[in-house]
Amino acid sequence: MKIAPISKVKFVVEQFESNLNYYAHFEPAMVALKYNPxxxxxxxxxxxxxxxxxxVxxxxxxxxxxxxxGVLKSxxxxxxxFLGNRLDFQDGI
Structure with a gap:
């Protein structure tokens, strides 16, 4: 049985956390693009x-x-x- 070096295991765990973090934000953003005006x-x-x-x-x-x-804070x-009227005047975020 071969044991993986610590650095390789750490890299795999960090990569998994990074991917998980990305998809935890990616999927809700895709749903928001579809349903949030x-x-x-x-x-x-x-x-x-x-x-x-x-x-985008x-x-x-x-x-x-x-x-x-903003919802949690307020x-x-x-x-x-709420911001629909002012969105037309917004240029370049």
């Missing part, structure tokens, strides 16, 4: 600016985390129309 408008604006599809998803992951933080229910 704010996220749809945001993604369409980024695509129109010429951003790569993977970069990454930006949506970041925005979703910020939306979740202790209110998510309201998709």
């Amino acid at each position: 704010l996220m749809k408008v945001f993604a369409e604006r980024l695509k129109a600016d010429g951003l790569a599809p993977k970069a 998803i990454a930006a949506c992951m970041h925005k979703l985390i910020r939306q979740i933080y 202790r209110t229910v998510f309201d998709a129309t």
Whole structure:
């Protein structure tokens, strides 16, 4: 029986945690792109600016985390129309 060196095991564990962390944010962002009206408008604006599809998803992951933080911080229910009126004036996030 061969025993793997500690550094290799540590690398595999870190890689697994990194992938798990990525997919824990990736899948909710994909669902938000489909059902969240704010996220749809945001993604369409980024695509129109010429951003790569993977970069659009990454930006949506970041925005979703910020939306979740805002809901938790304010202790209110998510309201998709809250920023809808001001979203047109937003240029370049």
